[in-house]
Amino acid sequence: MTTGTPPPTQPARPRRSRVLRFLPLSIAAWLVLEIWLLTVVAGASSGLMVFLLLVGGLVLGSFVIKRAGRRAFKNLSEALQQQQSGVAPAPEAGGGSALTMLGGLLLILPGLISDLLGLLLLVPPLQKVLSRGAERAFERKVREAAAAAPGGFGDAFQQSRIHRPDGKVVQGEVIREDGPSAGPRGPGGGPDDPQLPR
Known part of the structure; x- marks a missing residue:
């Protein structure tokens, strides 16, 4: 008897890197x-x-x-x-x-x-060379992981900034006065008039 539901699919296994394979x-x-x-x-x-x-x-x-x-x-x-x-x-x-x-x-x-x-x-000179190389490789991997994983830490940091050419973050607060009790909003008092910050 067929119920119409498809059989459960198993998630694809992630590919192992060459280093882990060998x-x-x-x-x-x-x-x-x-x-x-x-x-x-x-x-x-x-x-x-x-x-x-x-x-x-x-x-x-x-x-x-x-x-x-x-x-x-x-x-x-x-x-x-x-x-x-x-x-x-x-x-x-x-x-x-x-x-x-x-x-x-x-x-x-x-x-x-x-x-x-x-x-x-x-050997200290070899230690310095290896530590610099490991540091660069670690930073590159962090950048790749931040770029490859949308919604990660790097993506959240970029989304928290307002997209302006100079990169400045504008601190502010939005106050909405919706409803019949809201009084006149400006010189014209219309709902489409811009409201000045308080």
């Missing part, structure tokens, strides 16, 4: 490469050397993360103290605490490639 494969290839390099080093020297490399990476990575965390906490407490005293907080001179922590995490992970990447992230 991420599991690249992680698996990275793990295989790490294990292969560790076996090559163990074959060239000894298993004790591989063990010492892994323990050294763990100790060095822990030290780096602990130091970066202390520095970030110190910068945060100084900024809060400056803000409470009414002074504008100075921008962080060193920067890169997130990249330093990521470098420490890569040092902690067992493997030679992750250790090499972690050591590279601890």
Whole structure:
């Protein structure tokens, strides 16, 4: 028996980006490469050397993360103290605490490639270049998301402004006096006469 209602349709699944599509494969290839390099080093020297490399990476990575965390906490407490005293907080001179922590995490992970990447992230000039690039990429993604999602934050901000060439926002209030009790509106007293602001 047919009821006339169409069968329910399932919503289309959003397309995955290329990065997300190949991420599991690249992680698996990275793990295989790490294990292969560790076996090559163990074959060239000894298993004790591989063990010492892994323990050294763990100790060095822990030290780096602990130091970066202390520095970030110190910068945060100084900024809060400056803000409470009414002074504008100075921008962080060193920067890169997130990249330093990521470098420490890569040092902690067992493997030679992750250790090499972690050591590279601890180099200050490379940190500055990477942080600038990440900041630009983040700003671009925010702009794209604001442009692609109508009704989002960027769209609401644009709609809240009055469309004038100079971009000025005019604050005001509209008062409507509709009904029979409204008295004369101007010199002519007609309903179509403009009303002056009060």
